[in-house]
Amino acid sequence: MWTQFTRPLLLLEKIYLLKEGIQIINYQQIRTTFILKRRTSPPLHKKGGPIKRLKSKHYVYDLVQDTDIVRQPNIDLILTRYVEGIGNKGEKVSVRPDYAYNQLLLPGLAVYVTPENSEKYKNEKSTSEIQYSSRSAQMIANILSNKTISVVMNKENPWSLKPWHITTSFRKCGYHVPENCITMPAKSIQGPNMDIESKEFFVTVTINNTERVKVRCRIHHWSTSIVDRIPYEYEFWKKPTSPIFSRDENKNM
Incomplete structure (x- = not known):
């Protein structure tokens, strides 16, 4: 009567060989187990005495664990x-x-x-492959190398681009990059200068004091006056532009 609550432990698979008419029975174990607990403990019997008959309540079980849904360890x-x-x-x-x-x-x-x-592999080190400072260093470098960071600068007051401007721009994109990890271009970038609006330059980001990756940045002037504001360009990183410094032309290709 309890067969409907259990699963077969063995799967009987019959393979018929046409040649010579031989029948082979292949038994395959299914790793399926239920751990159950009786809701009512059965009565004990005296040593050598008759075994007491179980009642219906002794056949009621509570499910303790189903191995099919147990999370396997790493x-x-x-x-x-x-x-x-x-x-x-x-x-x-x-x-x-x-x-x-x-x-x-x-x-x-x-x-x-x-x-x-x-x-x-205790002391084996790879001589043919590059050793990275951490398991995610290469992944972070690949992500940053494909990003274009918008650097928003004031259109009215004079400024000179500093590492903290780049750090702030990274933070707007969801990346925390300390100032000491940013290497600015050799030539200073000053403004406001509408000749460099939407033009690109590169900064170098150092990861774990080891890996270095160049990140593309674009200058965007912003004004507090609504009349003087430059219209926002949707998906500006997809639009072609020219570099601020001529030596960066090969990097854009």
Whole structure:
């Protein structure tokens, strides 16, 4: 009567071979388990005495755990090469099983953590690959190199572009870049100057005092007077423009 509340532990699969008419039965285990608990404990019987018969209430169970929906633990691996966003070669990482099997183990980017593999990659350093300062350094550098930062400057008062202007512009885009990580162009940029409106220049951002990436910036003049304001350009980063300094022309290509 309780078969409807349980699942079969074995899947019986019959394979018929046409040749010689041989029938092979292949048993495959299904990793499906329910952990149950009786709601009412059955009565005990005396040693050597008759076993007391169970009543209907003794067949009522509470579900403690369904192994089908239990979150599987992470898998510890050792990287055999640098993986963007994960780590450098020889590092031990802990990732989800699906990602570990499909993205790391199958392509050969990682191996299981065993005493042999731990000893093999203990002091091994990659000589043919670039070593990054952190697992996300390359990913951050790729993101910043594809960004165009709008640097909004005053149209009425004189100014000279400083690192804190760039830091503020990064913050508007959702990036926290300290001033000491920003290297300005060799030549000073001063304004207001409508000749450099919407023109580009490059700043260098240093990540973890190691990686250096050039980030594209554009000057945009802003005025407190509504009449003197320059109309906002929608998706300005998609529109072609010229650089402020002639040496940056090759970088725009």
